[in-house]
């Protein structure tokens with residue numbers, strides 16, 4: 177094996193995507209972001225879609241940039257792809273797309289969601305079978321709507337691939353469903369690494385659309401579609417971005433850390449050998465998604481920095497540099513605590529035309545004043561999301577009888593000191609934030625283990641924590 181191993185991580189988020197070149201040498205991982213691009217869903221008539229062709233173009237541009245950034249004579253040993261959860265493509269036998277790729281924020285699942293939520297017995301049965309609560313973005317509800325709205329699709333399509341599965345397929349020609357992304361669908365059996373017949377039947381999803389999921393770490397084959405990467409191995413990583421982010425957490429092995437991956441969504445959870453399937457877990461909307469090693473990651477989705485991202489669009493003012501971000505956060509910190517906080521779970525926040533107007537409407541109902549400027553909204557949003565984090569943590573402590581000692585925070589929000597402090601204050605336990613591209617690091621970590629450059633994930637986490645910068649936010653009473 178060469179003294180430095182070069183690997184590429186393709187990490188696609190709902191608001192931006194990036195390609196990162198990793199260099200592993202002497203038990204240290206160095207990252208270089210070689211390509212970053214904005215991502216957004218697009219409205220066409222009443223529907224919202226992803227621009228799949230654009231995403232694939234950006235993936236290829238990024239991988240070429242990764243090759244161009246290599247030291248002379250070096251090559252990229254492997255590549256892994258992760259994306260947000262739930263979204264998927266439908267293909268025919270020739271690998272052609274036979275249905276447009278909807279974005280999970282499309283409102284088409286609302287009727288199905290309402291129906292599932294109102295049918296107590298079905299809700300409980302599906303939760304017992306899959307460990308996933310009802311949510312508008314679930315693949316189950318999306319496919320149920322697709323088949324109902326367009327029954328002929330069951331003749332046209334022969335295969336359903338989640339987005340990372342599809343990009344792997346475009347890279348190397350092998351079509352597989354990967355376990356962690358499959359576990360976001362509400363169609364996977366919670367007790368086995370295979371599909372739930374009960375859920376597939378309930379949502380009327382043709383079972384032949386899926387194959388038994390492969391485990392993260394599976395080598396899928398060599399890149400065939402990009403001559404610059406000929407010879408590079410495509411590895412199925414924990415291809416759900418949250419699973420990769422959780423893998424990168426330098427957690428203490430005693431299980432006393434709570435994990436928080438903060439981006440568009442705040443994913444609050446922990447690692448566990450067993451799923452949480454009680455009535456309380458269903459009421460608290462705990463999703464038992466899978467970890468990279470096939471265990472469980474009970475977690476709650478709290479609406480996260482999507483609120484701030486969208487509000488910034490309304491103000492047409494987005495900080496561009498770290499100094500501008502610092503100024504916004506400092507201005508927000510100086511303001512008095514908001515009189516009332518937002519309920520981030522308000523369905524009006526799912527995909528509003530104007531987030532500012534949606535926030536103002538909720539405040540009006542609560543008879544609370546609307547902030548005057550972007551700093552005011554930033555303060556309100558960070559304090560509200562922080563309280564949302566604390567609520568999720570409190571529910572986990574009640575359900576498990578565990579007492580978490582630290583909140584480990586990665587992702588874009590871990591750089592936002594207002595949010596970190598608000599979380600520590602509301603939860604009453606310290607937040608440890610890492611300057612870490614968590615998702616890309618987890619993606620690369622699994623490649624290193626698959627290539628046998630690192631023994632296992634625990635070893636990787638040990639190496640990683642040895643050289644990580646961290647910042648601790650103690651709760652203020």
Ligand code: LFR
Nearest residue numbers: 260261262313417418441477
């Ligand atoms: C985060 C994430 C969440 C998932 C949401 C929708 O990027 O993957 O884990 O619930 O997007 O798919």
